[in-house]
Amino acid sequence: MYSNKIEFAVQMTCESCVNAVKKSVENVPGIKNIDVNLETKSVIIETNLPTLEVQKRLEESGRKVALRGYGGSVAGVTILEAFGRNVKGVIRFEQATKNYCIIDGTVDGLSPGEYQAAIHECGDISQGCKSVGEVYSNIGSIKAESSGRATFRLEDDKVKLGDVIGRSFVISEKSENGNQQSIACGVIARSAGLFENPKTICACDGVTIWNEKVGPKSTL
Incomplete structure (x- = not known):
């Protein structure tokens, strides 16, 4: 790690x-x-x-x-917006090595359970999470505890931070039929x-x- x-x-x-x-x-x-x-x-x-x-x-x-x-x-940040729900969070990125990006986040206001995290093609949130385009890279699953908070730190060998600045980070609910509904998203921007x-x-x-x-x- x-x-x-x-x-x-x-x-x-x-x-x-x-x-x-x-x-x-x-x-x-x-x-x-x-x-x-x-x-x-x-x-x-x-x-x-x-x-x-x-x-x-x-x-x-x-x-x-x-x-x-x-x-x-080389660091980045996303401030998540829920557009109608009381979900909020901050996701931070660091290109730790040439091949690995660290993704570190805290999301509050979720119902307990598992959610899917992904980077989507576009950074257009003018229509909320409906205008972020297709999935660019799946990040993995995160879990919200009984408090409604999900805290995670993931290492990804596919994401290159320089390639995802300006795209969007999306949290989606997992449904029983396999479909996913986006519930919170934000644009990935450079940070200090x-x-x-x-x-x-x-x-x-x-x-x-x-x-x-x-x-x-x-x-x-």
Whole structure:
């Protein structure tokens, strides 16, 4: 299994914070290397675990944590939209080697069960998931737990990230008759790799990365 590096911004103010952060991820199976920088408030972790799982571990230190960069210089992201359903998710991509792409995702709002993940030909979501074209590459099955959340990390030897930027990622329901109904989709776009996102304040709304989860309290 290939590992990749994930960069997190972690709200640290002293060496005690650094020690707490290190302790939260030490001796965790699947986490290989940890690099903590107090000056830049940055934590880089080499792992083969899903991003969400690593972030939860870091948050156990009691510090606020935000994802800052994923993988190397060739990274991508999809924000899933459900168009009428309360399904949402984020899928991240990294071209780990010439022959393998890591696909790491979290999807919420699903009914428990198995779903099919695939990349479709087009990045046109003007008509929701109806206008994304035919399947370009089947990624595989993902499973939603009783909470409605599916967390997954897949390695694909057919997908080349440079070839799928601008296409769409689709989650479909599996039916008993073998047909599939698309329930959520999004366009695959380039995203920040390691060290490519130094911001602490969002230029679009002035909200710090620590408060982006709750959004701005007012708009000027």
